[in-house]
Amino acid sequence: MGFFNKNEKYCDCCHKKLGIHFFKAKDGRICKECFYESRKKGIQSTRKHTVNELLQNMNDNKYFCETCKKELKSDINRVNGKYLCNDCFKSFKQTQKEKNIALKEEQKEKKIREYTLSKEKAKNFISTSNVGEYIYFNDDIEEIYIPNFWVGPSFIKYSEILDFELLEDGTTVSSGGIGRAVAGGVLFGGTGAVVGAVTGKHKGTNISNSMEIRITTKDINRPVVFVKIFKGEHKKGSFIYNAYRTDAYKILSMLQIIVDRINKTQQVNEQNSNNNFSVVEELKGLKELLDSGVLTQEEFEKQKSKILNR
Incomplete structure (x- = not known):
């Protein structure tokens, strides 16, 4: 029996055992580590390169910018596992800053809209009862209005x-x-x-x-x-x-x-729903007895009337 198991696969670059995740080269297979290392050196698709080309590229100790593909020397910046040159890194930071500003502005406008709508709703709110100026109740629409001066008015449905x-x-x-x-x-x-x-x-x-x-x-x-x-x-x-x-x-x-x-209302509704289901089941049972000839039409009508009128 040999030292290596015939079923085991090894990386053609570093000769380490391949795990579940591996990548294809033009004439072989490479491990995840070698794949990412080749990506750092500017290789976009390992399938288009032979194992020797990948090895030579990895041994060159050259890094390339993921965005502009320029060779990196001293201006190496790593962002989310990618290498960027100084210019692309500055552009990336500026883009992120603009996105954050736009998001904050959008959130601010949304809060202003919500506050304006809630103030208008508060002005038109008609209460059926209240406790001082702390809280107002409307039993007709089943809603509560709380005039909070710190965060703006709040509305809560009873349910x-x-x-x-x-x-x-x-x-x-x-x-x-x-x-x-x-x-x-x-x-x-x-x-x-x-x-x-x-x-x-x-x-x-x-x-x-x-x-x-x-x-x-x-x-x-x-x-x-x-x-x-x-x-x-x-x-x-x-x-x-x-x-x-x-x-x-x-x-x-x-x-x-x-x-x-x-x-209590929810419990009554659930009970009514269960009762309705029970009536339907009973009527189905009566119809089956009628169809099978166990009940006459007169007996069926009599029992049906009892169920519907109880």
């Missing part, structure tokens, strides 16, 4: 709400959302909101520096929206602090009621 939480000094103190039960609490006037119904812990120090509500949505373009309650020092237990906190919990409770309402 897009996933969960929400009250943050005080960056720490979650209360939360709610899909799958959470509304339990206990005190009702708030005509809104019917349940204050304190959501779960969570209230960690306290004497001073609170910020309070905000974070709403997580299904909108991939704006998955998180904040409702700013206050920013600045307020003593806990003070009249102003308690007023802010009451508004915050009122917002949480209204959001929980909306989520529960949407979930």
Whole structure:
């Protein structure tokens, strides 16, 4: 048995074992390393050159610019595995710079357009209920409007709400959302909101520096929206602090009621869909019994009437 396995292939340039990836020369095969080395020296297609020509080219220690094909001497610049001369490298950098500037301008114009459209929509938004100037609800179109003065107005469809939480000094103190039960609490006037119904812990120090509500949505373009309650020092237990906190919990409770309402509607729709499917299946079964002669036409009509009228 010989030293080399007959089935094994070797590079005709460097005589190393060929792996899965190899390339063809005019009269042989070369490995990936030799292929890339020949590309550095200006060879565009190894298929057009013999193994000896490739070896001679690689041993010349000459490098060529990938763009203008000029021989490189001291002006060698490597970009993404390619060799460029100084002129082509400068041109490449300038092109990239122009592309980045154009992209930034496009993104800036897009944000301006979105902001202008949202401001116009906010001006025409008609609310059916609201909590102060923090948040506005429209039950007719099932949408929320949040006039955020820092990032511009935000709009959230009722069906897009996933969960929400009250943050005080960056720490979650209360939360709610899909799958959470509304339990206990005190009702708030005509809104019917349940204050304190959501779960969570209230960690306290004497001073609170910020309070905000974070709403997580299904909108991939704006998955998180904040409702700013206050920013600045307020003593806990003070009249102003308690007023802010009451508004915050009122917002949480209204959001929980909306989520529960949407979930209930979805469950009813799913149930109706299942019931309709069940009725169709039963009618199909009756028709098969009629066709096979098990039921008479009169019996079929009677049973069919029962199914449709129940």
